[in-house]
Each structure stands twice: as structure tokens, then as C-alpha cells.
Amino acid sequence: MQLTKHGHACVVLSEDDRRLVVDPGAFTADDASAGASALLVTHEHADHFVPDKVRAALDADPALELWTNASVAEQLSGLGSRVHVVGPGDTFTAAGFDVSVHGEWHAVIHPDLPRVRNVGFLVEGRVFHPGDALTVPEVDVPTLLLPAHAPWSKTAELVDYLREVRAQQAYAVHDGLLNDTGLGVVGGLLGERGPGQPTPYTRMAPGDSVDV
Secondary structure (H helix, E strand, C coil), rough: EEEEEECHHHHHHHCCCEEEEEEECCCHHHHHHHCCCCEECCCCCCCCCHHHHHHHHHHCCCCCCCEEEEHHHHHCCCCCHEEEECCCCCCCEEEEEEEEEHHHHHCCCCCCCCCEEEEEECCCCCCCECCCCCCCCCCCCEEEECCCCCCCCCCCHHHHHHHCCCCCEEEEEEECCCCHHHHHHHHHCCCCCCCCCCCEECCCCCEEEECC
């Protein structure tokens, strides 16, 4: 299975002619969903989900289906059974990939702001995209997609998260708001200049691909 980063929080998992697209949001090029076999959306924030963009992709391909939480699904009314509502503990198959769902809520941005629903997706038992949360699945996670920067996080929490999940490899997502200086600082704290954690951490540039 190949993992390709498409900017900020969007990744594509592909194998043979199957292409599973996760979180094609506002900071992602419009062609990220081109040729998609299925779509997954973790939550409703614009950097992960743009209703018009997702609806256009579904309109362009009548065979395309989407899995997400109830809040996102409500914004895609009229698409019927092609939009599947899932929650923590659910399992399903999308584009031939086995997927399990973990987590229910977005991380706290501020106590005075309402939380939105957020689901994380573990694909083929190998790659976990947590969306905007530091969810720890109750199963092993070989490859973790780590939200490296967000208004709701600090790097100390990411170190602790990596220590708790203990993935074999972590790749950065959710880093579209960082410049090169910020990327270097975060990478250093999660690596050789930090307090130490067990998981090799790599930052992928948009368009980079790795086998997972």
C-alpha cells in the first residue's frame, strides 16, 4: 500500500487501481480527489472538508462513496446511501480497504468553544489518521499520521502521544500552517533535539509517497 501526502491533512492510500482519499480540505489541491475509489472525512472543519468540493467529486463519479461522522453527513444531504455515517467501534470496507473507526471528538481548542465530532480511521490495520485528535486506538498502530501543528496542540502533547501510541513510524500531517523554520523546530523536538520518544518521525512534503 502506498501513502501519498497531498497537502496539510490530506493523504491518499493506494494499491493497484484502488485510491482511498482522506480529508481533501481547503488547503489541498482540487485534483487530490481525482480518480478516488472512496473518500473518508474525519470532521467538518474546512481544512479537512469542503462541502462543495466533496459534493462535486461525488457528482462527477456516481460510483464514489464517502464514510464520515453524522455532522459531516448532514452537510451532504441528497446523496442518499452513498454517504455512510460511522462512529467509534465501527468497521467497514471502502474501495477494498478494511477500515476501523476510533475516537469521537475533536481535540479541545478552547473550553469556551464547542467541540465538533471527529473520527479517526485505521486503514488495513496499518495506517491511522486521527483527524484533529490525539486518539490512541486500542490496537497496534504500525504507521501513525501525526497532526504536527494545530491551534489546539502543543509539541509536548505530541511527544506524549507518540510515547503512548508507540507506532513503528510516524509521518507528519496537519502542518500546512508552518513555515520552514517552524517545521524544523517541531521536527527537532520530536526527534534528536527533544526529550525522546520511541517512534521515528518523518515530515513528508506534498506529493511525497512512501510504502506502508
